Amino acid sequence: MTIETELGALLRTNAWCGDAEAVGTYSREAMAWALRGAIVRARELAPEAASAPALDLADWRSDRVGWGVVLPDRDGLSDADKAAAVDAPAAIRRLIAARGNAPVFRYKKEHARDGFLLRHFAHRAPARLRASGQRGVRGDAAVPRYLLIVGSPGEIPWSFQYRLQTDAFVGRLDLDEEGLERYVDALSSGWHGSRRSxxxxxxxxxxxxxxxxxxLMRKTIAEKLQEAFVQSGFDAQLLTDAQATHAQLNAALAERQPAFVLSTSHGATFPLDDAAKLRAQLGLLVDRDHALLDIDALLQQWQPAGAIWYAHACCSAGADKPSTFQKLVDASSSLGRMLGAVAQIGPCTAALPRALLGAAQPLAAFIGHVEPTFDWTLRDPDNGQRMTDALIIDTLFTSLHAARRTPVGMAMDGYYDAVAGLLLDHIDAVEAFNNHEAGAEVRAMKAKLMAMDRLGMVILGDPTVAMP
Structure with missing residues (x-):
């Protein structure tokens, strides 16, 4: 049985290459891609003592939950200096101090493959720690449940964020020092005085x-969430069809000052032959007229002021090198060419979230995709089942908008729950392939693609922020 017979001839994404949607036919190496490697999600199953009070994971200030920072490991510093984060930007040092001298962890490449964080101390040798081990901030071996990565994906790779967010509530800040100052000031004040509604x-x-x-994105994401809002009495507005222009978006943002924004669209992934321009407009939202979002025009009309924005668009959060989906599709297809070109610009954070999080009145959090996101994650290719309820209903609606606000990192955790099952399906399919079972390659491809697509959704911003 061929892949095309089982799955159809084309794989679709929400990337926009300037003149067409990026689609791809499967490459001759697609089966090898599907069968290459697997990771298993580790989960702590350690119940609290019977006498202890119930654990409230939303209370990141609790020493049983906790918050900490992840920085790149740098040579030339003493262990004491690394523990004190003397190399961190001034704003981050202030935030660490304000949050009770929160623990500082380090990313070091040779340990990252196994999901280890390094923690340095002034009084003892460094410790290699797993986020799935002892939780909280009690003791030298504990790792907080909320972790803020500070640095670019060139310094701390996206793949490490994927790994951490299966065990902890993770966000990232990749901003220049001025942007960090603005963001930390707003975060520390709770976005005091903002008009977000x-x-x-x-x-x-x-x-x-x-x-x-x-x-498909409109039907399975935007309309389902709008329906949930309306049924619960929210004054929600859905702009679609003729209203899905950047002018209408900018005007509505300025008028309504929403605390939550959702967008579904293609994300820009062109021109393929101009790396500098591709990087500059990577992931920008593409409207109904195929125009790209003008960030400067947006920020002239509207300031994010503590809002949370979910952007379902290709590369809305950034890009990686090499692509997670390298060799999945024919390199000569529009999708194959796009993946190759985007990978060449190197790992990066997209311009839109950087601008919003570092704005004069910063965004609180941006949720988006690294690389493309696929139709299989929206609708199961086997039975046509809608696969977005965990994201739309459980996460973006119920968790974020509950009467008792859930921090964005904790809210998103439920979306990653399916990764464990998908990777177990992948392991089963690889074993079936080794036993020469028919169709095992296709099963492996489905499971791996859907798992990696989910892991590629990341939070930019501090994971403790919540709706007002």
Whole structure:
């Protein structure tokens, strides 16, 4: 049985290459890609003592939960200096101090493959720690449940964030020093004085019609979330069809000042032959007229002021090198060419979240994708089942908008739960392949693609932020 017979001839993404959607035919190496490697999600199953009070994971200030920072490990510093984060930007040092001299961890490449963090001390040798081990901030071996990565994906790779977010509530800040100062000031004040309105969520959904993936995103994401908001009495607005332009988006943001924004659209992944321009406009939202979002024009009309933005668009959070999906599709297809070109610009954070998080009145958190996101994660290729309820209903609606606000890192954790099952499916499929079972290669491909697609959704911003 061929892949095309089992899955159809084309794999679709929400990338926009300037003149068309990025689609791809499967390469001759797709089966090898599907069968290459697997990771298993570790989960701590250590119940608290019977006499201890119930554990409230939303209370990141508790020493049984905790918050900490992850920095790149740098040579030339003493263990005491690394523990004190003397090399961190001034704003981050202030935040560490304000949060009770929070623990500082380090990323070191040779330990990262196994998911280890390094913690340095002034009084003892460094410790190699797993986030899935002892939790909280009690003792030298504990790792907080909330972790803020500070640094670019060139310094601390996306793959390490993927690994950490299976065991902890993780966010990242990749900003220049001025942007960090603005963000930390706003975070520390709780966005004091901001006009964000929790009861006026704004949804913006481009739909270029079936079979373009934007049609599926509108139906399974935007309309489902809008329905949930309306049924619960929110004054939610959905801009779609003729309203799905950047002008309408900017005007609605300025008028409504929403505390929550959702957008579904293609993300820009062109021009493929100009790396500098590709990097500059990577992941920018593509509207109904195929125009790219002008960040400067957006920020002239609207300031994020503590809002949370979920952007379902290709590369909305950034890009990686090498691509996670390298060799999945034919290199000569539009999707194959796009993956190759985007990988060449190197690991990076996209311009839009950097601008919003470092704005004069910063965004609180941006949730988006590294690399493309695929239609299989929206609708199961086997039975056509909608696969977005864990994201739309459980996470973006119930968790973020519950009466008792859930921090964004904890809210997103439920979306990653499916990764464990998908990777177990992948392991089973690899074993079936080794036993020469028919169709095992296709099973492995489905499971791996869907797992890595989910892991590629990341939080930019501090994981403790919540809706007002």
């Amino acid at each position: 929790a009861d006026k969520p704004l949804l913006w959904s481009v739909d270029h019609g079936h079979p373009d993936i934007t049609y």
